[in-house]
Amino acid sequence: MLDTGAAWLDDFWYVAFPGRALKPGRTLARTLFGEPLLFGRTSEGKVFAFKDLCPHRGIPLRHGRFDGKEVTCRYHGWRFGPDGRCTAIPSLVPGQDFDCARIRVGSYTVEERQGLVWIFRPRKGREAPPGPPPAMPGFPADARPAFAIQRHFPCGADHAIYGLMDPTHAAFVHTSWWWKKDASKLRQKTKHFEPAPLGWRMKRHRLPPENRMYRPFGREVTTEIGYQLPGLRVEEVRSERHALVGLTAVTPLTASESEVHQVFWWTPAWMTLIQPLLKHLAGVFLDQDRDVVVLQQEGLKQNPALLLVDDADAQAKWYFRVKREWLRAAEEGRAFENPLREKTLTWRS
Ligand code: FES
Ligand SMILES: [Fe+2]
CATH class of the missing domain: 3.30.530.20 (START domain)
Structure with a gap:
């Protein structure tokens, strides 16, 4: 049987979905590589992806709200930016010295090219992609698929x-x-x-x-x-x-x-x-x-x-x-x- 035992390969770009499937200010929950992910597109049009899991008490972040800039968790309102960094914890009072930015939801590198959103599946210990997603020959980077x-x-x-x-x-x-x-x-x-x-x-x-x-x-x-x-x-x-x-x-x-x-x-x-x-x-x-x-x-x-x-x-x-x-x-x-x-x-x- 032709089986390498690896359900998927790390260190590669994969097609996530066509760019038009995600409008500005919207999120899209998808399970890829066995992991629930939350994709979003900011009001400025940039696509991002992070784990669909709040680092506080574990509710999926897709149940929260997205205002085009930040995702707010449904449970206690922690907020996360497109890079997965926590930007606010509403329960904190002045003087409670806690650096939210130290908390992160694991994020994925995504790139939109030729009308497709690609997601990079990293290899352990090497987070950055070795290059951009594959380019379709003869069409410019902003070419939309037919x-x-x-x-x-x-x-x-x-x-x-x-x-x-x-x-x-x-x-x-x-x-x-x-x-x-x-x-x-x-x-x-x-x-x-x-x-x-x-x-x-x-x-x-x-x-x-x-x-x-x-x-x-x-x-x-x-x-x-x-x-x-x-x-x-x-x-x-x-x-x-x-x-x-x-x-x-x-x-x-x-x-x-x-x-x-x-x-x-x-x-x-x-x-x-x-x-x-x-x-x-x-x-x-x-x-x-x-x-x-x-x-x-x-x-x-x-x-x-x-x-x-x-x-x-x-x-x-x-x-x-x-x-x-x-x-x-x-x-x-x-x-x-x-x-x-x-x-x-x-x-x-
Ligand atoms: S579980 Fe998300 S803020 Fe508490
Ligand atoms: Fe076929």
Whole structure:
């Protein structure tokens, strides 16, 4: 079984939610990495996150009030700023010399970029992120996604991630009439892969002309698909006129639940015209992926040994190898060394 025993990796940025899900002056309670968190956006627009737990007597802070500047605890009114620092304890009287600022709710580093709120999951002893969250190629830092959808998957991050790099389920799972009718017309595919920072990528190649979806992009449409830790798949389609980037990101909610985010940025105006339709279709796709994972859980409860078959499942094995190397490198206090080599994979799908 491909199991590293680590439900999630530390020292990485994860997608928390699309920025538009959190309006100024509002808070949003979410459990990530098995920990209840409280996100908020100040009236000035800055997003913050801290543990959803009052350090006084432990009530979740989401039950309190947020005025756009500070969160006030529901129980005894202690106040906390966006950095998690306590700013006021109403019970104190003049002369009671107590420095509130010494009290802190554990806070997380968050950053909003390209319309997504990313949260940094630190490694013990190293709180600061080594760099900014991953940037989607070809779009500026303030680019808004064309749309972002997310679904709850009742499985740990690893199984949700194997799904991202599984090239042969489509004909059996994505069986809508507008996509593929049945699995009787499988074609042989050969794709070239190379190592990339923190993962690997399917080398840039021309999209086959029979791919109707990208025909309006013009001629010479190429694509590159990158997979990287901790569970990101970035597909970049480019032509001389247009660009489209699709991000699939798996965020661990608990050891046995994940959220899968599907986000697109694109340049063609005609795609924006039919955005509601495209968003709906992407939702149907993600529902199909989720529904089959729901069924799979019944079997996984028995903790079976998994039988992965080359070349179709080669990428699932690569993910496992890259993740294991990351964990080992962290344990041994050395730099990560990508264990993958260039490789051509062939399968029918
Ligand atoms: S429990 Fe929050 S102020 Fe007392
Ligand atoms: Fe799928």
